[in-house]
Amino acid sequence: MTKTPDQKNNDEPTGTELLNNIDSPADLRRLSVAELPQVCSEIRDFLIDALSRNPGHFASSMGAVELTVALHYVFNTPYDRIVWDVGHQAYGHKLLTGRRDRFETNRKLGGLSGFPNPAESEYDTFTAGHASNSISAALGMAVATELNDEMPRRNVVAVIGDASISGGLAFEGINNAANTPNNLLIILNDNNMSIDPNVGSLHSYLAHINTSKGYNDLRYTLYRGLRKMNMVSDKSKGAILRLNNSLKSFLSHEQNIFEGLNIRYFGPVDGHDVATLVKVLQDIKDMKGPRILHIKTQKGKGFPAAEKDPATWHAPGRFDPDTGEQISGNKPGEAPAALKYQDVFGHTLLQLAKQNKKIVGITAAMPSGTSMSILKDAIPSRVFDVGISEGHAVTFAGGLAKEGLMPFVAIYSSFLQRGYDQIIHDVAIQGLPVTFCIDRAGIVGEDGVTHHGAFDIAYMRSVPGMIIAVPRNADSLRNILYTASLRENSPMAIRYPRGTAKEADLSKPLHRVEIGKGEKLREGKDIAFISAGPIAEEVSDAIKLLEADGIDAAHYHMTFIKPLDGDILREVAALGCPVVTVEDGTVCGGLGTAVTEWLIDNDTATSGQVFKIGMPDSFVEHGSVAQLRKLCGMDAEAIAAAARRQLTSVKHSVL
Numbered sequence: 134m135t136k137t138p139d140q141k142n143n144d145e146p147t148g149t150e151l152l153n154n155i156d157s158p159a160d161l162r163r164l165s166v167a168e169l170p171q172v173c174s175e176i177r178d179f180l181i182d183a184l185s186r187n188p189g190h191f192a193s194s195m196g197a198v199e200l201t202v203a204l205h206y207v208f209n210t211p212y213d214r215i216v217w218d219v220g221h222q223a224y225g226h227k228l229l230t231g232r233r234d235r236f237e238t239n240r241k242l243g244g245l246s247g248f249p250n251p252a253e254s255e256y257d258t259f260t261a262g263h264a265s266n267s268i269s270a271a272l273g274m275a276v277a278t279e280l281n282d283e284m285p286r287r288n289v290v291a292v293i294g295d296a297s298i299s300g301g302l303a304f305e306g307i308n309n310a311a312n313t314p315n316n317l318l319i320i321l322n323d324n325n326m327s328i329d330p331n332v333g334s335l336h337s338y339l340a341h342i343n344t345s346k347g348y349n350d351l352r353y354t355l356y357r358g359l360r361k362m363n364m365v366s367d368k369s370k371g372a373i374l375r376l377n378n379s380l381k382s383f384l385s386h387e388q389n390i391f392e393g394l395n396i397r398y399f400g401p402v403d404g405h406d407v408a409t410l411v412k413v414l415q416d417i418k419d420m421k422g423p424r425i426l427h428i429k430t431q432k433g434k435g436f437p438a439a440e441k442d443p444a445t446w447h448a449p450g451r452f453d454p455d456t457g458e459q460i461s462g463n464k465p466g467e468a469p470a471a472l473k474y475q476d477v478f479g480h481t482l483l484q485l486a487k488q489n490k491k492i493v494g495i496t497a498a499m500p501s502g503t504s505m506s507i508l509k510d511a512i513p514s515r516v517f518d519v520g521i522s523e524g525h526a527v528t529f530a531g532g533l534a535k536e537g538l539m540p541f542v543a544i545y546s547s548f549l550q551r552g553y554d555q556i557i558h559d560v561a562i563q564g565l566p567v568t569f570c571i572d573r574a575g576i577v578g579e580d581g582v583t584h585h586g587a588f589d590i591a592y593m594r595s596v597p598g599m600i601i602a603v604p605r606n607a608d609s610l611r612n613i614l615y616t617a618s619l620r621e622n623s624p625m626a627i628r629y630p631r632g633t634a635k636e637a638d639l640s641k642p643l644h645r646v647e648i649g650k651g652e653k654l655r656e657g658k659d660i661a662f663i664s665a666g667p668i669a670e671e672v673s674d675a676i677k678l679l680e681a682d683g684i685d686a687a688h689y690h691m692t693f694i695k696p697l698d699g700d701i702l703r704e705v706a707a708l709g710c711p712v713v714t715v716e717d718g719t720v721c722g723g724l725g726t727a728v729t730e731w732l733i734d735n736d737t738a739t740s741g742q743v744f745k746i747g748m749p750d751s752f753v754e755h756g757s758v759a760q761l762r763k764l765c766g767m768d769a770e771a772i773a774a775a776a777r778r779q780l781t782s783v784k785h786s787v788l
Contacts, residue, residue, distance in 0.1 A: 151172050155233075157229075191448065193294075193432060197430065213290070218291070247580060265299075271290065290318045402428045478543065482570075495519065496517075496542075496543050527559060546573050561599060589718065609692060657685045658710065663689045726745070
């Protein structure tokens with residue numbers, strides 16, 4: 134009988150004796166099936182040790198170990214393609230594909246990406262980081278391999294979770310797969326858990342779906358027999374499949390949603406029985422036509438604390454590998470860390486909702502990640518978690534607003550990009566009072582290129598009627614949220630970063646702010662800084678460095694990027710000095726562009742002296758926020774240096 138990783142005998146190897154000899158999947162395939170449980174055990178031990186010291190996405194990768202091993206054992210990777218959805222579960226994949234010795238650099242500047250990245254390895258077949266794209270991408274690859282007449286047949290596998298498959302893009306991919314000639318294999322990794330508990334009817338459906346293994350074996354055997362006798366052709370297969378599915382639904386009183394789309398369904402299969410997974414994959418890998426294998430796994434498998442609380446252990450930070458105790462970033466005796474910006478948002482929204490019954494909250498599968506859970510715990514009937522469906526979240530908010538409610542939609546900046554058409558078509562055109570609470574705006578750090586909130590200012594600026602607010606600190610965020618709750622028309626976007634909000638005081642009374650008004654933080658005559666958001670702190674530090682050089686710098690803060698504060702810009706123009714804009718977002722279409730456009734439109738001489746600082750017109754890698762700000766020239770030292778260069782350039786041009 135095949136043993137699970139938790140059933141090791143005393144005479145079995147310990148440590149990483151097998152894993153240390155696996156530098157590629159070809160090495161894995163030289164092992165016997167009986168040795169694979171030990172490989173799985175060693176991968177888990179490696180991940181527990183490595184991630185306890187260098188934090189990353191823990192529970193997802195622990196739950197997908199057997200699946201990862203089975204896929205690389207059965208399929209001829211990298212010739213065969215494995216497309217991971219989101220990529221939280223791909224750490225085991227990295228260990229088996231030649232990156233074990235570099236795994237200590239995971240999520241560090243210049244090191245391994247925390248997600249699959251084709252620039253990093255030929256085994257990473259497609260960029261991952263956002264949910265629900267794997268089926269569409271893999272289908273494109275599967276169709277391409279047919280059009281390219283590749284021989285031998287190149288197999289393509291899409292791995293998607295039970296939360297991601299609820300996204301609209303996944304449904305579009307499945308629908309197209311059912312109507313396009315292809316041999317795509319979709320593996321549904323059903324762990325009954327996403328970052329937060331799954332929601333929606335599809336999740337309930339997956340919890341009950343079942344297809345007999347004996348039935349599938351019989352059906353496949355009959356199909357092969359009829360095919361050999363030339364009684365079934367590719368042309369007639371679809372009609373027979375539809376008839377079969379109809380008879381099956383009639384007899385079982387159940388309709389399989391996948392087979393209803395003419396996609397062969399297998400499962401559910403125990404996703405932690407690696408020997409069975411290998412056998413099933415070997416049985417179905419050469420079948421023609423699209424098919425789906427449904428496996429059941431446990432998020433956090435192999436680490437009791439993560440099994441009990443997979444939400445907390447999605448990305449737990451550093452922890453004790455023996456006890457499972459999470460290690461706080463505070464030293465003994467230190468006060469707890471300041472509130473995060475997301476918590477300031479969550480507590481303030483609850484305060485406002487208690488005062489205004491029209492306020493409702495919407496999140497896309499991230500109630501805890503956005504702190505919308507604070508309102509949900511207190512007034513659950515007024516919070517809606519729509520799952521990984523950002524486009525739907527936006528249009529749903531539009532429908533609520535059309536009937537007189539005031540929706541606050543909390544979504545990460547990089548994820549809200551997925552709902553851009555809906556922002557324009559279903560909210561802005563009608564001038565509906567939907568408030569977009571854009572969390573994780575700007576550089577986010579170790580999650581890297583797929584998660585940086587670089588583009589929200591640029592993509593919101595072009596939307597007519599959109600108000601864009603960029604609070605400088607916690608007090609500003611609270612007052613802007615209060616202001617948003619008082620308006621009756623026009624959409625509004627409020628962006629704030631990941632991380633702590635210094636000196637946050639939730640007890641301060643709220644007051645209304647004037648939309649379109651900024652702040653003068655410091656007078657000066659030699660150079661003028663215009664900033665937006667908490668990065669104003671870096672500007673303040675840069676000004677102190679310039680003071681030591683005898684440079685007198687002015688500092689203005691644009692609390693609103695749309696509409697801009699014209700009074701401030703006229704004052705800046707009157708100074709007749711160089712202008713430096715600083716923002717935590719792309720310089721293409723952001724604050725700097727807006728300021729330059731205003732100065733040009735208002736025919737000011739200052740328009741030719743604007744220097745823009747922000748995220749460059751390139752994709753920024755992963756690393757700590759401090760490292761990436763330095764890399765992008767956005768920290769205090771770089772800002773001061775840029776100011777000095779501008780002043781020198783102006784002096785030379787005058788001479």
